Amino acid sequence: xxxxxxxxxxxxxxxxxxxxxxxxxxxxxxxxxxxxxxxxxxxxxxxxxxxxxxxxxxxxxxxxxxxxxxxxxxxxxxxxxxxxxxxxxxxxxxxxxxxxxxxxxxxxxxxxxxxxxxxxxxxxxxxxxxxxxxxxxxxxxxxxxxxxxxxxxxxxxxxxxxxxxxxxxxxxxxxxxxxxxxxxxxxxxxxxxxxxxxxxxxxxxxxxxxxxxxxxxxxxxxxxxxxxxxxxxxxxxxxxxxxxxxxxxxxxxxxxxxxxxxxxxxxxxxxxxxxxxxxxxxxxxxxxxxxxxxxxxxxxxxxxxxxxxxxxxxxxxxxxxxxxxxxxxxxxxxxxxxxxxxxxxxxxxxxxxxxxxxxxxxxxxxxxxxxxxxxxxxxxxxxxxxxxxxxxxxxxxxxxxxxxxxxxxxxxxxxxxxxxxxxxxxxxxxxxxxxxxxxxxxxxxxxxxxxxxxx
Amino acid sequence: xxxxxxxxxxxxxxxxxxxxxxxxxxxxxxxxxxxxxxxxxxxxxxxxxxxxxxxxxxxxxxxxxxxxxxxxxxxxxxxxxxxxxxxxxxxxxxxxxxxxxxxxxxxxxxxxxxxxxxxxxxxxxxxxxxxxxxxxxxxxxxxxxxxxxxxxxxxxxxxxxxxxxxxxxxxxxxxxxxxxxxxxxxxxxxxxxxxxxxxxxxxxxxxxxxxxxxxxxxxxxxxxxxxxxxxxxxxxxxxxxxxxxxxxxxxxxxxxxxxxxxxxxxxxxxxxxxxxxxxxxxxxxxxxxxxxxxxxxxxxxxxxxxxxxxxxxxxxxxxxxxxxxxxxxxxxxxxxxxxxxxxxxxxxxxxxxxxxxxxxxxxxxxxxxxxxxxxxxxxxxxxxxxxxxxxxxxxxxxxxxxxxxxxxxxxxxxxxxxxxxxxxxxxxxxxxxxxxxxxxxxxxxxxxxxxxxxx
Numbered sequence: 057x058x059x060x061x062x063x064x065x066x067x068x069x070x071x072x073x074x075x076x077x078x079x080x081x082x083x084x085x086x087x088x089x090x091x092x093x094x095x096x097x098x099x100x101x102x103x104x105x106x107x108x109x110x111x112x113x114x115x116x117x118x119x120x121x122x123x124x125x126x127x128x129x130x131x132x133x134x135x136x137x138x139x140x141x142x143x144x145x146x147x148x149x150x151x152x153x154x155x156x157x158x159x160x161x162x163x164x165x166x167x168x169x170x171x172x173x174x175x176x177x178x179x180x181x182x183x184x185x186x187x188x189x190x191x192x193x194x195x196x197x198x199x200x201x202x203x204x205x206x207x208x209x210x211x212x213x214x215x216x217x218x219x220x221x222x223x224x225x226x227x228x229x230x231x232x233x234x235x236x237x238x239x240x241x242x243x244x245x246x247x248x249x250x251x252x253x254x255x256x257x258x259x260x261x262x263x264x265x266x267x268x269x270x271x272x273x274x275x276x277x278x279x280x281x282x283x284x285x286x287x288x289x290x291x292x293x294x295x296x297x298x299x300x301x302x303x304x305x306x307x308x309x310x311x312x313x314x315x316x317x318x319x320x321x322x323x324x325x326x327x328x329x330x331x332x333x334x335x336x337x338x339x340x341x342x343x344x345x346x347x348x349x350x351x352x353x354x355x356x357x358x359x360x361x362x363x364x365x366x367x368x369x370x371x372x373x374x375x376x377x378x379x380x381x382x383x384x385x386x387x388x389x390x391x392x393x394x395x396x397x398x399x400x401x402x403x404x405x406x407x408x409x410x411x412x413x414x415x416x417x418x419x420x421x422x423x424x425x426x427x428x429x430x431x432x433x434x435x436x437x438x439x440x441x442x443x444x445x446x447x448x449x450x451x452x453x454x455x456x457x458x459x460x461x462x463x464x465x466x467x468x469x470x471x472x473x474x475x476x477x478x479x480x481x482x483x484x485x486x487x488x489x490x491x492x493x494x495x496x497x498x499x500x501x502x503x504x505x506x507x508x509x510x511x
Numbered sequence: 512x513x514x515x516x517x518x519x520x521x522x523x524x525x526x527x528x529x530x531x532x533x534x535x536x537x538x539x540x541x542x543x544x545x546x547x548x549x550x551x552x553x554x555x556x557x558x559x560x561x562x563x564x565x566x567x568x569x570x571x572x573x574x575x576x577x578x579x580x581x582x583x584x585x586x587x588x589x590x591x592x593x594x595x596x597x598x599x600x601x602x603x604x605x606x607x608x609x610x611x612x613x614x615x616x617x618x619x620x621x622x623x624x625x626x627x628x629x630x631x632x633x634x635x636x637x638x639x640x641x642x643x644x645x646x647x648x649x650x651x652x653x654x655x656x657x658x659x660x661x662x663x664x665x666x667x668x669x670x671x672x673x674x675x676x677x678x679x680x681x682x683x684x685x686x687x688x689x690x691x692x693x694x695x696x697x698x699x700x701x702x703x704x705x706x707x708x709x710x711x712x713x714x715x716x717x718x719x720x721x722x723x724x725x726x727x728x729x730x731x732x733x734x735x736x737x738x739x740x741x742x743x744x745x746x747x748x749x750x751x752x753x754x755x756x757x758x759x760x761x762x763x764x765x766x767x768x769x770x771x772x773x774x775x776x777x778x779x780x781x782x783x784x785x786x787x788x789x790x791x792x793x794x795x796x797x798x799x800x801x802x803x804x805x806x807x808x809x810x811x812x813x814x815x816x817x818x819x820x821x822x823x824x825x826x827x828x829x830x831x832x833x834x835x836x837x838x839x840x841x842x843x844x845x846x847x848x849x850x851x852x853x854x855x856x857x858x859x860x861x862x863x864x865x866x867x868x869x870x871x872x873x874x875x876x877x878x879x880x881x882x883x884x885x886x887x888x889x890x891x892x893x894x895x896x897x898x899x900x901x902x903x904x905x906x907x908x909x910x911x912x913x914x915x916x917x918x919x920x921x922x923x924x925x926x927x928x929x930x931x932x933x934x935x936x937x938x939x940x941x942x943x944x945x946x947x948x949x950x951x952x953x954x955x956x957x958x959x960x961x962x963x964x965x966x
Contacts, residue, residue, distance in 0.1 A: 058580055061587035064519050125513055132516035133595075133888045140588075144662075162617055164888035166927070206885045207599075229930035232937050233884050429688050430661045433588045433619035472621070472927040475684035482687050 061143060063302040065136040070128055073120040075293035077329045077401060078286060080119070080336050082408045086400070086510060088372040089362060094506065097372035105271045105279035107183035110176060113287040119333075121290060123175070130174045130207055134163040135294060139302035140467075144431035146451070153454035154308060155447060157467045158299045158327060159434065165230070167392075167437065167469030168323045169200035169282055172291035176280045177204035187211035187277040189270045191241065191263030193319075194220055194391030194439065195227025196469060197282030202236035212236035215243060215266040218258030220391045227473050241266050248368045259384045260395045261367030268370045283320025284365060284374075284399045292326025299464065300330055308462055313343040313450050316466035317442035318355060318413070319392045321346075321399035323468040332410060344411040346402065347446035349421075351489040352385035354378065354398045355406050355413035359500060362507035363397060375510050376403040380499025386489035388418060389477035390438040396499070416445045419488045422481040424448050425471065437469035438477055516598060518757040520591040525583055528575040530748035532784045532856060533741060535574070535791050537863045541830040541855070541965060544817060549961065552827035560726045560734035562638035565631060568742040574788075576745060578630070585629045585662055589618040590749060594757035595922075599886035601906070608909035609763060610902060612922045613754045613782060614889065620685070622847075622892065622924030623778045624655035624737055627746035631735045632659035642666035642732040644725045646696065646718030648774075649675050649846030649894065650682025651924060652737030657691035667691035670698060670721040673713030675846045682928050696721050703823045714839045715850045716822030723825045738775025739820060739829075739854045747781020754919065755785055763917055765795045768905050771921035772897035773801040773810060773868070774847045776854035778923040787865060799866040801857065802901035804876075806944040807840035809833065809853045810861050810868035814955060817962035818852060830965050831858040835954025841944035843873060844932035845893040851954070871900045874943045877936040879903050880926065892924035893932055 078085075087096035099111045106114075113121055123131075142155040160168035180188055188210055192198025198214040205212035214236055221228065221240040228238045241263040242249040248265035255262065264281070271279035281288060303311065314331060316324035324346055334340050348355055355377050363378040365371035378397040379385075385394040398406075405411045418438075425441035427448070428434070436444060447465040454461040471478065480486040533540075542551035554566045561569075568576055578586075597610040615623035635643055643665055647653025653669035660667035669691050676683065676695040683693045696718040697704040703720035710717065719736070726734035736743060758766065769786060771779035779801055789795050803810055810832050818833040820826035833852040834840075840849040853861075860866045873893075880896035882903070883889070891899060902920040909916040926933065935941040 058584055060522060061584070062522055062589075064521050066519055067515060067517055129513055129516070134517075164884075164890070203888055207888070225934075226927075226930035229934040229937075230890065230927075233881060233890055233930070233933045235885060426688060429619075430690060433658055433662070435619070435685065435688055472681075472685075475681035475688070478688045479680075479684040482684075 059143060060306065061141055063139040063305045065298060065301060067132050069298065069301055070131050070135050071123065071294045071297040073122055074290045075297060075330045075333060076116050076119055076121050076290055077333060079117050080333055081401065081404055082336065086375040088374045089507065091369065091373050091504065101372055105268060107179050107185060107278060109179035109182060110287050113290055114285060124178060127175045127178050131294065136298045137162050139299055141306060142432055145428060148427065148431045149448065149451050149455065151451040151455040152458065152460045153451040154460065154462045155451055156303065156306065156308060156464045158295055158464065159467045160295065161434065161467065161470035165196065165199045165203050166472060167196040167200065168292060168295060168326060169196045170203060171294055171326065172282065172288045172322065173200035173204035174207065175291050177201065177208045177210055180278050181208040181210055185210065185276060185278045187213065188280045189213045189267045189277060190280045190282065191215045191260060191267045193217045193260045193394055195224050195473065196392055199227055199230045201280055202231040202234035205236065206234045213270065214238045215241040215263040217241055217260055217263050217391065219387045223476060224473055246270060251368065257387050259367060261381055264366035265368035265370055268366060283322040284397065286401060288322045289325035289329065289399055289401055292322045293329050295326040295466065296328060296330035299327065310340045311342055311464040312461040313345060314464045315345040315347060315443050315446040315450060317393060317439050317468060318346040318348050318398060318402060319395050319439065321402035323466055325399060325402055327466040335410065345446050345450065346406065346411050346413045347442040348413060348415050349388055349390055349393050349442065350415040350417045351388055351491050352394055353415040353491055354396065356415045357491065357496065360403060360407050360510060361503055362510065363503055365397060373504060373507055374400050376400045377406060379496060380502055382502050383495060383499035388489065389474055390442065392439040393442065414446055416442055417488050419486055421445045422486060434467065435471040436467060437471045438474050440468045443467065514598060515761065516596055518594040518760045520753060520756060522587050524753065524756055525586050525590050526578065526749050526752040528577055529745045530752060530785045530788060531571050531574055531576050531745055532788060534572050535788055536856065536859055537791065538859065543827040543829050544962065546824065546828050546959065556827055560723060562634050562640060562733060564634035564637060565742050568745055569740060579633060582630045582633050586749065591753045592617050594754055596761060597887055600883060603882065603886045604903065604906050604910065606906040606910040607913065607915040608906040609915065609917045610906055611758065611761065611763060611919045613750055613919065614922045615750065616889065616922065616925035620651065620654045620658050621927060622651040622655065623747060623750060623781060624651045625658060626749055626781065627737065627743045627777065628655035628659035629662065630746050632656065632663045632665055635733050636663040636665055640665065640731060640733045642668065643735045644668045644722045644732060645735045645737065646670045646715060646722045648672045648715045648849055650679050650928065651847055654682055654685045656735055657686040657689035660691065661689045668725065669693045670696040670718040672696055672715055672718050672846065674842045678931060679928055701725060712842050714822060716836055719821035720823035720825055723821060738777040739852065741856060743777045744780035744784065744854055744856055747777045748784050750781040750921065751783060751785035754782065766797055766919040767916040768798040768800060769919045770800040770802060770898050770901040770905060772848060772894050772923060773803050773853060773857060774850050774894065776857035778921055780854060780857055782921040790865065800901050800905065801861065801866050801868045802897035803868060803870050804843055804845055804848050804897065805870040805872045806843055806946050807849050808870040808946055809851065811870045812946065812951065815858060815862050815965060816958055817965065818958055820852060828959060828962055829855050831855045832861060834951060835957055837957050838950060838954035843944065844929055845897065847894040848897065869901055871897055872943055874941055876900045877941060889922065890926040891922060892926045893929050895923045898922065
């Protein structure tokens, strides 16, 4: 082989700005709405739980937002992350396609999540906040915020979705090692949790309600969200900016297709937004594929409507693809993709036809994950396995067409905390949950009334 | 801060040769001995379980051994590994010392072990071997060999020390994900295992006996050892060679002291041998500190004598620091350091006064590990935590002396599979086992008789 495999950059190549795609989006902007008044939600709706620095990033009209020095310094702990050419996977597939992957699993927490946790902790510390509260599904976000809080001297409290809390005790220990306090959600600590006390698995929506409720009660305490919101997607754009430099290093030019997994959408947005800006300006014709779980098919089966970000209805209403805010996805090992909605910016781009969405079953994603591990070495997170599945589908399509296409996918994290799921898959006992039409119908019936039609 | 934190190299900087320190060692060479004849063991003693390619590396008189292209290609999957400057840890300690660490946890298995697993799998595949059998303690070596076998199309069978098998089911799943078969040791599959069937925790020595026994039975099956032997230490010298280039990049010059953890000794050797060559030639005066567990104090409390590498007595006799081949260390979370002996090359250098040895208690290593995680981000393996403890001791000594010393330590792996131990430490329930003088006396009494005195 003896061909370059891994394209690395030194610290000077860490981006100095984040890419804000908000001013580029097609169509009229759809503001979030205050659920009480039905009016556009502005900064005053957000100040009880977010610092002004992040609110300004959330609504910024500027195409680029400077990364503070202290954040860039913390990024040095793991960024730039490597870009890989998947020679061994290509050989195993017998495809003429060139497959590249951008690997975010080298961060201390093993995923892309610290890219946003660090600037969120920083902005809150700057604002004099002493404690952050959040929710976590698979544990990736909670551990990333715990890590970021340890860097900036903040306390950290995490509501962890019950099913993940039970399946992944080591993610809890990880958060505690960085000094955080962790509760199983639904908990008895909040009204939101008490109202859902009998829920067996919990959900991201319920955990968000609990965290928001706690954060809203104290002036020195704020909330932090790991996906969905504009400023979170913004922070993740370091991924795609680095990838552009690295594809250049690899002499690969512009990819034909970019694949990523989507739960809330932040890792996908981080990878694709720097490319999409050029696409929207007519400078390239890249295809973008968002891969999601068939059991929680927000983009492929949800409606595009105003909905709450949480289950109880504490957040502003956001325009997004949604399965309904009280839809509770079946337990899935890709806990980070178990969310009823998708980021408004991603949803808008799907609606506009810029991003395609695909749904994959749990077992076929693990099949792809094991093939990847046995060729490329890295054992991927179950979330990232959706992107691998999507990339393999694209590579086989290129083989079928006899075309040497260039495929880039996002490997958002490693699967070191997901080996119970691999065990089940290899033992033939992994569940392969179906999507329930009845659950969808009843969840959609509970969508908030009297919101503007946007479909 | 805004000072360089991470020093990365691109793939072209992966070493082309391994550093063979054998010809540099002080004093007369002490050959391994055939335990039946008492005569020096040569290649014929090793051919039943090792391929000739590795045997020639084991006894090579050349100062450098070329790395085969296919091995270097596989190294591209994670090498070169990063060198870090520990700015945040230095600040927390208030030390004038500059602390650097070479981080091997970015490999697919999370430790330095693939550095040797890959060339071992390669040489066996070249020799027409179809299956490798090995033992594993913490699971680092077994998973690395499983990964390496998956790259070269070999079957892999692993005997895993009982206490680790019970504590770390996810390491087993990891090996299986790469296609390996895993047995709890002692097992009922071998005579060696049956003879120790009632042993509650097992030990590396017993597991080695089982693996060697299986490998010796079939022509197409070989054995692979993850530490101790000359060729394993040789393979690890990519670590130190890269570190020399990276310290140069950092403008740091020659370190005053280098610290690493020692179980069998391969990660430590890999880091320090490229530096020690220059030390032995009088070109620098670096201090070398080998950090080991106080509960398994091979270098600080063992004797320097000929002993078996395994418990049952199947291996050649090797000149080494040993606690006696039937010494069974108490259960420790640093499973990779739970070995009765130390590599002959390391033992000789300790004997010669080139390497200093220090022993640390389990709780003080976890204290260091948590301080490291909360400053530098990475949660270290319990083995690596011994090196961190040693580095902190050196950094505080520099502070005491008011001297700006340069400290390099080896961070051999991450602790993602060790979070149960962190949980126990943070909960105040981590055991802190003592070393037993009586156990030592009885184990030393069982040393093989009639071997040449070497102390």
